[in-house]
Amino acid sequence: MTQEAGRKRKRRNKSRKTETTSTHAAASLTVKQSPSASTVFKASSKPSSFLEKMKAKLSGGHFRMINEKLYTCSGDEALNYFKEDPSLFNMYHTGYQEQMSRWPEQPVNIIMKWLKDHNSSLVVADFGCGDARLAKGVENKVFSIDLVANDPSVIACDMSKTPLDSSSIDVAVFCLSLMGTDFPSFIKEAHRVLKQNGWLLIAEVRSRFDPNNGGADPDSFSKAVCSLGFTSVSKDFSNKMFILLYFKKKPKNNSGKEIKWPELKPCLYKRR
Structure with missing residues (x-):
């Protein structure tokens, strides 16, 4: 091979190496500039997660607002409130x-068990039934009553003015539903529709009956219920979240004297 031919060959090899190096550098630059799949996922997931958190926060704020409204207004006002915008009920x-999902035990489950331990022929009125869970969990005939009827089986009305016949019910239930400022009128309605010796079952948030923190004295509350025409059968304070009170309707009505009802502390949730 001549010297001239050797020099030409070296120049060609050098040119190829330069092209290869440039190609590799460009590819490396492209890889570095292009975000990885995991980076893209994280970037796209952040807004979604943020929106979900904001939606949950707004939803929680709406719940607290409605909850406070229900505890600080009358049953008739609450009925009109939901009539104006039924979506607020949902x-x-x-x-x-x-x-409720945070509670280790649900009071409605205890009431279901109580009913299952008694005769299934007992007719029940569930005051403030919500999603009518009680009616769906027992064999008894249950009249589900609430301010809005999201289910055809629910009777929408003011709980102090139900369409139920007098002395037609064996068991009246208030499961976390004594919310209005006129809650005594709900209990009076339960007394009207209950048969003689019929049962009144009340489950309420424990803090509402804690006199040390602004709640009502449970003994004073029971005394007022008994003055209406009931006998106190038992009280269950074993749960740290709620209490259960069991009454039976007396064979004779009360004397009609004015009853002094204790004020029930509203169950309000802290704003976050």
Whole structure:
């Protein structure tokens, strides 16, 4: 091989190496500039997660607002409130179910068990039934009553003015539903529709009956219920979240004297 031919060959090899190096560098630059799949996923997931958190926060805020409204107004006002915007009822119960999911035990389950331990022929009125869970969980005939009827089986009305016949019910249930400022009128309605010796079952948030923190004295509350025409059968304070009170309707009505009802502390949730 001549010297001239050797020099030409070296120049060709050098040119090829330069092209290869440039190609590799360009590819490397492209890889570095292009985000990885995991980076893209994280970037796209952040707004979604943020929106979900904001939606949950807004939903929680709406629930607290509606909850406070229900505890600080009368039953008739609450009925009109939901008539104006029925969607608020769904919003409230979505938040309510989310709150209840944190409780280790549900009072409605205890009431279901109580009914299953008694005769299934007992006719029940569930005041403030919500999603009518009680009616779906027992064999008894249950009249489900609430401010809005999201199910054909629910009777929508003010709980102090139900369409139920007098002395037609064996068991009246208030499961976390003594919310209005006129709650005594709900209990009076339960007394009207109950048969003689009929049962009144009340489950309420424990803090509402804690005199040390602004709640009502449970003995004073029971005394007021008994003055209406009931006998106190038992009280269950074993659960840290709620209490259960069991009454039976007396054979004779009360004397009609004015009853002094204790004020029940509203169950309000902290704003976040």
